Amino acid sequence: MVGLEDILAARDRIAAQVAVTPVVASPSLSALAGAEVVLKCEYRQQTGAFKLRGATNAVARLGTVAGVTTASTGNHGRALAHAARDKGLRAVICVSRLVPENKLAAIRNLGAEARVIGASQDEAYREAQRLQAEEGFVLIPPFDHPDVIAGQGTLGLEILDQVPQAGAIAVPLSGGGLLAGVAAAAKARRPDIRIIGISMERGAAMAASLKAGAPVEVEELPTLADSLGGGIGLGNRLTFPMVQGLMDELILLTEDEIAAGLRQLAREGHVVEGAAAVGAGAILAGKLRAERPLVLILSGGNIDPAAHAALMRAA
Numbered sequence: 135m136v137g138l139e140d141i142l143a144a145r146d147r148i149a150a151q152v153a154v155t156p157v158v159a160s161p162s163l164s165a166l167a168g169a170e171v172v173l174k175c176e177y178r179q180q181t182g183a184f185k186l187r188g189a190t191n192a193v194a195r196l197g198t199v200a201g202v203t204t205a206s207t208g209n210h211g212r213a214l215a216h217a218a219r220d221k222g223l224r225a226v227i228c229v230s231r232l233v234p235e236n237k238l239a240a241i242r243n244l245g246a247e248a249r250v251i252g253a254s255q256d257e258a259y260r261e262a263q264r265l266q267a268e269e270g271f272v273l274i275p276p277f278d279h280p281d282v283i284a285g286q287g288t289l290g291l292e293i294l295d296q297v298p299q300a301g302a303i304a305v306p307l308s309g310g311g312l313l314a315g316v317a318a319a320a321k322a323r324r325p326d327i328r329i330i331g332i333s334m335e336r337g338a339a340m341a342a343s344l345k346a347g348a349p350v351e352v353e354e355l356p357t358l359a360d361s362l363g364g365g366i367g368l369g370n371r372l373t374f375p376m377v378q379g380l381m382d383e384l385i386l387l388t389e390d391e392i393a394a395g396l397r398q399l400a401r402e403g404h405v406v407e408g409a410a411a412v413g414a415g416a417i418l419a420g421k422l423r424a425e426r427p428l429v430l431i432l433s434g435g436n437i438d439p440a441a442h443a444a445l446m447r448a449a
């Protein structure tokens with residue numbers, strides 16, 4: 135498991151490469167929740183999401199290697215490309231043929247190689263494994279890795295520094311690296327703090343796994359919270375037990391509820407992706423009550439501007 139010591143060490147290690155993101159009060163959500171709601175604006179992190187913390191910490195711990203690789207095309211791939219460039223390391227992000235050109239361009243703009251291979255995410259992942267086995271690359275997974283979890287945990291330390299009176303933190307939940315890290319940091323400092331995980335109803339692998347008592351696979355379905363999709367890995371070693379042990383409550387949202395959260399945040403000037411809007415969506419849906427100051431992690435802002443505009447018009 136990952137503990138406070140690991141997270142404190144990660145904070146020192148990544149301080150120069152990672153921004154301290156602002157917190158702001160949300161007047162509209164505070165009124166709805168009946169208690170102070172504070173937004174942790176992590177979508178303003180470099181690369182647009184918290185994933186830079188974990189990737190930077192993992193890359194900083196490497197010795198001499200041929201390079202780093204992963205198969206994520208989303209925020210983790212982007213973060214890893216950025217962290218590798220900072221350290222002068224080669225990064226090869228393996229992607230399937232289904233990945234759109236604009237995502238490839240974003241990876242290449244960070245100086246990484248986007249290697250297009252196979253027809254599915256699984257095939258792309260096998261190429262990343264091959265690079266690790268045969269070419270001396272290190273595969274950095276998006277969540278189930280101690281250095282990645284410790285890096286994400288620095289967000290928990292930062293929240294308590296900025297909002298020391300926080301009573302609860304609402305965390306968007308997918309593979310659980312963010313929740314495991316934030317919960318480990320926050321509960322080590324403030325054992326009474328409540329950690330609330332929020333996922334979409336459609337295809338939430340962690341929720342299904344917790345219910346089953348062991349990691350299970352679920353069908354991946356399209357969702358507005360695209361960064362929350364994907365499995366947790368049947369061989370999950372760290373994030374499943376950590377989430378199981380540290381999370382106090384789990385909330386699941388419909389697509390309409392996520393869209394409503396996204397619109398409400400936009401009215402206060404926060405243009406975020408669906409995954410980052412689940413806390414606001416849960417308050418609007420009456421599923422999340424705040425009795426003490428509640429911190430919502432706005433985890434990322436990488437949404438296609440046209441898609442965001444279409445959601446605003448649909449309101």
Ligand SMILES: *Cc1c(COP(=O)(O)O)cnc(C)c1O
Nearest residue numbers: 209308309310311312409433434
């Ligand atoms: C990856 C991601 C999440 C979920 O993080 P996990 O560590 O997989 O639970 C939430 N929001 C955004 C924007 C992400 O990129």
